[in-house]
Amino acid sequence: MSKMEIQYRVLGAIGTNVYFLINKETKETLLVDPADNAPYLLEQIKMRGYDMKAILLTHGHFDHIYAVNDLKKSLDVPVYAYADEAALMGDSWMNRSKAWAEAMTVTPDILLHDGDELDLAGFHIRVIHTPGHTAGSCCYYFEEEKILIAGDTLFYESYGRTDLDTGSEAAIMRSLREQLFLLPDDVEVYPGHGDSTTIGHEKKYNPAAF
Incomplete structure (x- = not known):
């Protein structure tokens, strides 16, 4: 049984999924893509007793980073x-x-760089560079928990837009087909917007798979 509990809130102007990845055994917690409303996020951390260890960013668009600076004033985490x-x-x-x-x-x-391995909050994480939505987009793969934090690279039956600065349609197709779609089918995918999915489902129904 996985020791990870995933809590999320939808915040900000574009409805971004903000994830708390919690070690159920220790309450050590990672925060992914704090989109907005730092006071609310800090209130949640205090109320739930999360022991914050790090903030992980999948990419740099404002709707994934807007609360970072305010959080850093109160949280001593990298x-x-x-x-x-x-x-x-x-x-x-x-x-x-x-x-x-x-x-x-x-x-x-x-x-971070492609293939980096991190040990944070009691979890082992592999960094997967997935350029396309932006040049420096990345995903965080928790192999033991069979969890992929995908940012705006992979969505439920869709994928991230590529028409903004440093985006590339060709690059996101390579990232999906040569990186993410090679992961096991039962890996659960938690995207930056919208519903969660699995790698197996996306290999069958995502337009990038064809």
Whole structure:
């Protein structure tokens, strides 16, 4: 039985899935893509007794990072992001915050690379670089728990848009077909927007599979 509990909230202007990945044995917790409303997220952390260990970012668009800076003022935890995404996170035009809301940037504490392996909150995580939605998009694969945190790379019967800065249709197809669709069919996929799914379902019904 998995020791991971997944709680999520849908926050921000574009309805982003914000995930709490909780170690049921220790309450150690990872926060993925804090989209907005830092006061609410901090209230949830305090109320539920989460022992925060890190913030993981799948990519740098504003609707996945807007609460990061405010959270950092209260939480003494590192922010992880893919190395190729640092430039986009550091540019308010590229991360779209300047167009949608108040301009902001984020500077990650720890830069990741493809194949990096992390041990956080009692979980072993493999970083999978999945360019396409952005050049530095990545997914977090929890092999033991059979969980993939997919960001905006893979959605339920769909995939991320590729028409924004550093996006590439060809790259996202390679990421899906040569990386994610090679994972076991029973891996559960938790995307940045919309419903969860499985790798097996997406191999049958996702348009990128054909």
